[in-house]
Amino acid sequence: MRRNRYVPAIVVAALLLGVLPRLAQAEDGAAVTAKSNSTADHSTFEILKKPFASGPEVTAACLTCHTEAAKQVQNSIHWTWDYINPATGQELGKAHVINAFCGNVASNEPRCTSCHAGYGWESMADGPPKEQSAVDCLVCHDRSGNYAKLDNAAGHPPLSPVRDGAKTITGAAAKPVDLNLAAQSVGMPARENCGQCHFYGGGGDNVKHGDLSSVLYDPDRSVDVHMSKDGANLVCSDCHVTNHHEWAGSRYNVAAHDTAGLGRPGERRDVATCESCHGTEPHEAVSLIGMKLNDHIDKVACQTCHIPEFARGGVATKTVWDWSTAGKLKDGKPYGEDDFVQSDGKHLHTYLSTKGDFEWGEDVVPFYAWFDGQVEYTTGDQTIDPTEVVDINRISGSAGDGKSRIWPFKRMEGRQAYDSQLNKLVYNHVYGPETDTAFWSNFDWSKSIQAAMDYVGEPYSGEFDFVDTHMYWPITHMVAPKEGALDCEACHAKDGRLADLAGFYMPGRDPGGPVDKIGLAILIAALAGVAGHGLLRIVMRRGGQA
Amino acid sequence: MTERLVKVYPAFERFWHWSQVLLILVLLFTGLGLHGLHGLLPFGPAVMLHTVAALALVVLWIFAIFWHLTTGTWRHYVPTTQGLFKVARFYAFDIFKGAHHPYRKAYWRKHNPLQALTYLALKLFLFPAIWVTGIAYLTYNFWEHQPNASLIFEIVANLHVLVAYLIATFVIVHVYLLTAGHSFVEHVKPMITGFDTVDLTPEEEAYLAADEPRRLKR
Numbered sequence: 072m073r074r075n076r077y078v079p080a081i082v083v084a085a086l087l088l089g090v091l092p093r094l095a096q097a098e099d100g101a102a103v104t105a106k107s108n109s110t111a112d113h114s115t116f117e118i119l120k121k122p123f124a125s126g127p128e129v130t131a132a133c134l135t136c137h138t139e140a141a142k143q144v145q146n147s148i149h150w151t152w153d154y155i156n157p158a159t160g161q162e163l164g165k166a167h168v169i170n171a172f173c174g175n176v177a178s179n180e181p182r183c184t185s186c187h188a189g190y191g192w193e194s195m196a197d198g199p200p201k202e203q204s205a206v207d208c209l210v211c212h213d214r215s216g217n218y219a220k221l222d223n224a225a226g227h228p229p230l231s232p233v234r235d236g237a238k239t240i241t242g243a244a245a246k247p248v249d250l251n252l253a254a255q256s257v258g259m260p261a262r263e264n265c266g267q268c269h270f271y272g273g274g275g276d277n278v279k280h281g282d283l284s285s286v287l288y289d290p291d292r293s294v295d296v297h298m299s300k301d302g303a304n305l306v307c308s309d310c311h312v313t314n315h316h317e318w319a320g321s322r323y324n325v326a327a328h329d330t331a332g333l334g335r336p337g338e339r340r341d342v343a344t345c346e347s348c349h350g351t352e353p354h355e356a357v358s359l360i361g362m363k364l365n366d367h368i369d370k371v372a373c374q375t376c377h378i379p380e381f382a383r384g385g386v387a388t389k390t391v392w393d394w395s396t397a398g399k400l401k402d403g404k405p406y407g408e409d410d411f412v413q414s415d416g417k418h419l420h421t422y423l424s425t426k427g428d429f430e431w432g433e434d435v436v437p438f439y440a441w442f443d444g445q446v447e448y449t450t451g452d453q454t455i456d457p458t459e460v461v462d463i464n465r466i467s468g469s470a471g472d473g474k475s476r477i478w479p480f481k482r483m484e485g486r487q488a489y490d491s492q493l494n495k496l497v498y499n500h501v502y503g504p505e506t507d508t509a510f511w512s513n514f515d516w517s518k519s520i521q522a523a524m525d526y527v528g529e530p531y532s533g534e535f536d537f538v539d540t541h542m543y544w545p546i547t548h549m550v551a552p553k554e555g556a557l558d559c560e561a562c563h564a565k566d567g568r569l570a571d572l573a574g575f576y577m578p579g580r581d582p583g584g585p586v587d588k589i590g591l592a593i594l595i596a597a598l599a600g601v602a603g604h605g606l607l608r609i610v611m612r613r614g615g616q617a
Numbered sequence: 618m619t620e621r622l623v624k625v626y627p628a629f630e631r632f633w634h635w636s637q638v639l640l641i642l643v644l645l646f647t648g649l650g651l652h653g654l655h656g657l658l659p660f661g662p663a664v665m666l667h668t669v670a671a672l673a674l675v676v677l678w679i680f681a682i683f684w685h686l687t688t689g690t691w692r693h694y695v696p697t698t699q700g701l702f703k704v705a706r707f708y709a710f711d712i713f714k715g716a717h718h719p720y721r722k723a724y725w726r727k728h729n730p731l732q733a734l735t736y737l738a739l740k741l742f743l744f745p746a747i748w749v750t751g752i753a754y755l756t757y758n759f760w761e762h763q764p765n766a767s768l769i770f771e772i773v774a775n776l777h778v779l780v781a782y783l784i785a786t787f788v789i790v791h792v793y794l795l796t797a798g799h800s801f802v803e804h805v806k807p808m809i810t811g812f813d814t815v816d817l818t819p820e821e822e823a824y825l826a827a828d829e830p831r832r833l834k835r
Contacts, residue, residue, distance in 0.1 A: 359668055360661070360664075365758060366761070473764070558660070558661060559659070559660035560659060563660045564660070575767055576767075576774055578653070579652065582653035586778050593786050594789070597786040597790055605796070608797075
């Protein structure tokens with residue numbers, strides 16, 4: 072009987088324990104479905120109910136109320152694709168740089184500018200359209216999910232009737248967009264808005280960045296603790312905060328070490344760094360292990376430990392792109408091979424006549440380097456040394472400069488065309504179904520390069536070859552939950568991830584130096600002395616007794 | 618002169634010695650691992666164990682210093698040349714001939730001159746060196762913004778490792794010398810029981826019997 076006295080209490084406790092997590096879940100769930108903070112219901116606006124024949128007509132309607140929006144967008148890098156690096160003076164941006172993927176925008180506009188936040192940018196040389204109605208409001212603000220951009224129409228959406236076989240910028244089959252539905256649904260950008268361009272850079276899902284893929288639409292907590300519904304459930308613009316339609320976070324001029332940290336009260340509007348939310352001493356400062364981890368933050372970027380691999384969650388990233396093999400034909404026709412099998416069973420191309428050979432990777436271990444945030448690009452006007460691997464973008468930083476930290480990168484390996492007389496990277500004209508020079512329709516490098524060089528007005532000797540290249544992409548997304556962070560010995564070991572980073576002392580990695588040699592010599596001398604002394608005692612005693 | 622079993626190592630001294638043994642062995646083992654010379658422990662737990670053991674040792678040292686100063690035991694470590702040469706010659710030559718150890722332990726001077734000198738050097742140089750470099754290492758957070766912090770860190774870490782090698786060398790020689798003179802067991806036993814065989818003059822014996830009777834074993 073006495074034993075049974077506790078039974079009701081145990082049952083109650085068990086019920087409470089069972090219920091409490093549910094309650095917590097219910098609270099989380101409420102946060103997930105947070106409603107818009109907007110004070111306007113755009114579906115009630117008369118101007119958005121009139122028939123629209125094109126994207127620019129929608130924009131014109133938006134601008135009747137949002138009078139400054141287009142001017143703001145037209146000042147942002149999303150629009151200009153132009154960025155003067157304040158530190159190096161280099162003119163960068165998509166309009167200018169050569170990358171290790173499709174190469175260059177110039178001469179391939181209607182294809183490349185399909186991801187421009189506007190309508191009708193047909194020529195890099197002329198700059199983006201001047202008229203305000205050319206700004207594409209819907210690509211970022213459509214919340215109906217039905218808006219899309221064609222992959223070859225300089226930013227215009229598919230409208231009825233849609234050409235057979237037309238595709239959107241994500242590679243999906245194009246369906247006619249209901250512009251009224253889109254216009255009446257507008258709200259703050261969600262991950263679907265940003266993702267349709269940024270997840271598909273380089274011509275496909277996760278091809279370019281490695282840490283930005285369609286997985287982030289609904290990632291598992293283990294893949295991205297910030298964006299997962301079971302994690303913080305953040306969208307891109309929660310970190311990439313805006314000010315007058317300009318976003319925090321730059322790959323050209325990286326805030327590689329944020330020493331300011333939190334910006335309370337309110338929020339900082341200038342950076343998208345980890346520190347801007349987590350502070351400059353993010354690990355628990357009152358615990359011994361937390362203090363030790365905080366020791367690292369002056370030299371190690373948060374991303375280095377907290378993003379153990381990139382291209383996680385089931386979508387691979389392109390790791391090697393060899394243009395030099397492009398152009399092979401079978402029976403006079405272009406062909407492809409699909410020999411990479413992604414973890415979800417999907418086959419990805421490993422050769423295309425249009426693009427050459429590829430390699431892919433999932434769960435890729437990053438390349439690590441000291442990084443002070445500055446990146447210098449090998450632009451078309453720079454002379455290269457074709458006997459060495461050419462860095463398409465050089466990462467600046469060193470162990471001893473007092474400001475660099477160790478950062479993770481995706482190191483893209485390329486093999487791309489250059490002018491073998493002038494030793495400069497060349498532009499090439501790949502897209503142009505109507506031209507007789509575009510590589511993707513004619514498979515002739517000479518014509519393609521000549522056409523692109525003529526287009527941009529740069530000197531070209533007429534002779535080309537291919538050179539190995541590296542391009543570095545800072546890895547900063549796909550942050551794992553803390554239990555998924557790297558263990559100490561991932562780096563603190565002789566063959567660890569930082570084995571190749573020279574110029575600094577790291578415990579666990581660097582035994583065998585002069586101090587070890589001296590120390591071991593003393594230790595061995597002591598051992599030998601002791602052994603010799605002992606042996607001599609034994610021998611002498613025996614000798615004495617004999 | 619009578620040979621008596623006299624308590625030469627009081628309880629605290631034995632506690633201090635054996636906890637120090639344990640902590641130094643833990644520190645050497647984890648330290649070698651952290652330095653990259655073995656991988657028997659995961660790095661993170663090894664850091665924690667090393668740090669906790671080091672802090673415990675620092676606390677122990679603080680108590681031990683206090684104990685030495687307040688009890689006057691520090692006098693055992695005052696260096697002397699008296700008999701030093703004889704002891705050195707014993708270890709270098711006479712031991713091989715089966716000679717007896719020249720030093721006769723006194724209850725107020727329990728170490729032979731060479732031993733006392735070695736322990737004094739250990740306490741004045743090696744222990745403070747490992748302590749200072751270790752604390753500098755541990756508190757890197759507080760000086761990481763100094764110019765040349767990386768270089769200083771590298772020097773501190775290397776000094777720490779070098780001193781650790783020297784302390785390991787001491788441990789080897791210390792343990793070996795337990796076999797010299799008397800047997801290993803005879804040497805270790807006093808540090809466990811506290812009692813060792815000591816020559817006492819009649820005056821010393823009378824004093825101990827009258828004033829510190831518990832130090833004499835019947």
